[in-house]
């Protein structure tokens with residue numbers, strides 16, 4: 039049976055857990071409930087997507103990659119521009135680490151200010167194609183605020199489950215974009231399970247990370263951009279923060295897509311960066327591959343996950359790419375936030391700069407070589423979590439509107455002068 043909502047270039051789904059191949063599925067594997075991956079007919083895609091066809095295509099957004107998306111009939115896409123984010127050469131950050139080829143992929147520059155917009159793009163297009171009216175999702179904050187932003191103006195209602203303690207900025211985004219927000223007195227994991235139950239009961243279209251197989255198909259577009267932005271060079275290593283594991287598995291899918299199409303002739307190693315107490319993927323990767331729950335406790339709320347929902351796919355990405363995992367403390371994350379902002383002018387939220395924290399640690403341990411081409415993906419903008427930014431950066435000097443007070447302040451801080459930079 040051919041799935042009537044998949045283009046001819048998609049052969050069907052393959053279960054990432056048991057390997058079962060099915061032509062049609064709503065969400066997870068009908069046999070083992072594992073997460074599904076889309077399988078493409080690369081020979082068909084190759085006829086349309088080439089370096090030459092890309093050179094002729096002026097569209098820098100995620101829709102540049104329609105030929106590698108599982109949408110048959112586009113009945114609408116979000117109004118705002120998603121993807122086409124900058125890749126900066128981070129020479130000062132690199133020099134600090136004794137490296138030369140470090141790049142930052144700043145995905146905080148997406149419309150809702152996080153990498154999640156890439157996933158939301160495809161999910162919204164799919165929901166419109168399927169004729170859905172209501173999309174639901176559970177999220178630490180970014181996936182949801184993305185869904186609310188991207189659904190705006192398209193006649194799609196969004197019902198969102200977030201942990202009550204999600205940063206205020208993310209909740210504000212949700213409300214401003216018009217989502218119905220259900221703040222769950224509990225963890226992200228509990229919000230996720232409640233959202234799945236709501237989907238069963240009310241039939242809303244579910245966007246949950248990993249559970250919905252289409253999220254990965256949007257996230258992979260970052261890899262396409264990285265390769266194109268590097269002039270068709272493949273980075274040696276890509277550092278990215280890992281919570282549920284859907285971003286890293288999406289990035290891996292993207293590189294594999296390009297490799298299967300013959301657009302690149304080698305693959306990068308992926309490095310998954312997790313917060314120290316939210317490191318279920320790292321533990322599984324370094325032991326028997328089995329994901330077991332951890333406390334999930336970290337200030338980096340977006341990667342605070344007890345039981346990663348796309349953990350198996352993340353472990354596969356690390357294994358297949360011959361990469362490795364690094365865990366970082368909250369202090370190291372805050373240090374990386376300052377360094378990334380002050381050395382390169384890029385302001386990331388804690389999970390957004392965790393990749394840089396991981397890179398710094400890996401470089402100090404000799405796990406990256408001086409001449410390597412390294413990309414660190416900045417997955418979310420710093421304004422998403424101002425409280426953490428203030429923890430990283432300190433407080434301003436407060437004085438009255440009085441020149442005498444100013445003179446006193448300046449004097450207190452001489453002879454070095456007023457402190458302007460801590461790094």
Ligand SMILES: Cc1ncc(COP(=O)(O)O)c(C=O)c1O
Pocket residue numbers: 152153154178179180181247279280281282283284285286340341387389390417418419
């Ligand atoms: C800013 C940011 N970084 C990293 C992640 C981790 O992505 P994943 O849960 O797919 O591993 C998230 C997920 O919410 C995020 O919002």
Ligand SMILES: [Zn+2]
Pocket residue numbers: 053054055056057058067068069070071072
């Ligand atoms: Zn299965």
